[in-house]
Structures are given as C-alpha cells and as structure tokens.
Amino acid sequence: METVGGLLREWRHSRQLSQLDLALAAGVSPRYVSLVETGRSRPSAGMVLRLAAQLEVPLRHRNRLLVAAGFAPRYRERPLDEPDMSAVRDAVVRVLRAHEPYPALVLDRRWNIVLANAPIDLFLADVDPDLLVPPVNLVRLGLDPRGLASRIVNLAEVRSVLRARLSRQVARTGDPVVGALYDEFFAADGPQESAPAPESEVATSMVFRFQGRELSLFSTITTFGTPQDITLDEISIESYYPADGAGAALLRELADGRS
Known part of the structure; x- marks a missing residue:
C-alpha cells in the first residue's frame, strides 16, 4: 500500500x-x-x-x-467535449482558427492530437491511414516512415529535439505510456550525449518537402496557467510558424486553394 x-x-x-x-x-x-x-x-x-x-x-x-494521505481528490478530470467545459473548448478552437493559415493543434499528455485546425490536413495527405486511426499520436506521426518522417529534410535534428522533450517529460511525470513511446523510437539509439536546451528548441525548424518545395516551420507551445482541472493541466497548444517569407506565402497559397 x-x-x-x-x-x-x-x-x-x-x-x-x-x-x-x-x-x-x-x-x-x-x-x-x-x-x-x-x-x-x-x-x-x-x-x-x-x-x-x-x-x-x-x-x-x-x-x-x-x-x-486519507483525503478526497481535489482536482477533476473532464473531457473537453463535456458541456461544462464548452467555454474552454470554444476558446481553444478560436485560438486554433485564429492561427490559420498556419497549422496548430492541441495535444494531450501522451502526445495524442485532441484538436487541430484546417491547415494540419495539408500535411496528412500521404500519411498511411493506419497512423490516422484515433488517437493520432504526433510523435508516431512525425517519426514513423509511413508518416511524415520521409518528408522531413532535417529528420535527425527533429528527432533530437523530440527525444529531449520526451526524456524530460518522462522524468517530470513518470508516465509509463510516454516512457514506452520514448523506448519505441529512441531506446535503440543508446545514451543521448547532448540534448538541446529547452530555450533553444523554439529556434529549431522542421524542414518539410512539400509539393516539390521546402517548407520550414518552427513551433511554440502554449499551456494553461494555474489550471485547476486535470485535462487543462495536461493539454498544450502546439502552434507552427513559417520560418521565412517563402513559407508564409506557400501556406497562404495553400489556404487559398482550399477555400
């Protein structure tokens, strides 16, 4: 006990x-x-x-x-689609839509995609359908050869950043599912000699081969401040931005083509 x-x-x-x-x-x-x-x-x-x-x-x-310690739990856990979470969900959806034409998504504590805006679909066109069966896991989507890995030009650099983030998360939460996800993609790599510092990761771009062109994106992570609900404590909004003017123009062009 x-x-x-x-x-x-x-x-x-x-x-x-x-x-x-x-x-x-x-x-x-x-x-x-x-x-x-x-x-x-x-x-x-x-x-x-x-x-x-x-x-x-x-x-x-x-x-x-x-x-x-013999006390009742203090914090509730309510899915975003519950009626009493509607205000929060609506706010998150507004954030995702306001970020268009740039891609953004909401992740749970195990890197599963909870919500996403329309531009995310542009990146999923050639992904193996097996990887798109809910819950869709962003790490698996990004690093599996059947997913986006074959289209990421700087895959080694992206892997290094993801490895560092997962390693820190396992140390912080002890979540066995995240630990298994880490082992799935990184256990065979051996010890990590050097990991990117957290403050440097915002500058690490992911470079995609996209419709015959290269698209460079960097991401930022938004979390809820002082949450009192387990769901809000464990979700984050991952927003992607073009790293240059050419990327911004391409995303606007693709958005116009969808409308």
Missing part, C-alpha cells in the same frame, strides 16, 4: 532535491519533511498540496498524494 510519505520522497528524489531544499521552499522544517516521509507525521491536505506544489507534481498525481 502506497503512503503519502513514500510518494513525496519519490517525487523529491526525481526533482533531485534534499529534504532541506524542500523544507526551505515550502516554509517548513527539514525535520517535518523527514517525519512526513517516514510516516511519523500525518500532513494536512493543505500541507500535502503545498509540498506537491514545490515539487511541481502534476495535478493527476496530486490527487494520488491526497488519497494516500
């Missing part, structure tokens, strides 16, 4: 923090952190959430901590 102290200790180790580090960040004594981790002190729900916040524990796992 898992305990709140054991779970907190696992998260603290994964964040490479000492008991002193966590205590100072949370405004408690190191002795108190030790007592909680060893089960000799039972923290309140508020204290569980305070420690979890300092450890940057995802909301899904904060619920798990609360249950282990």
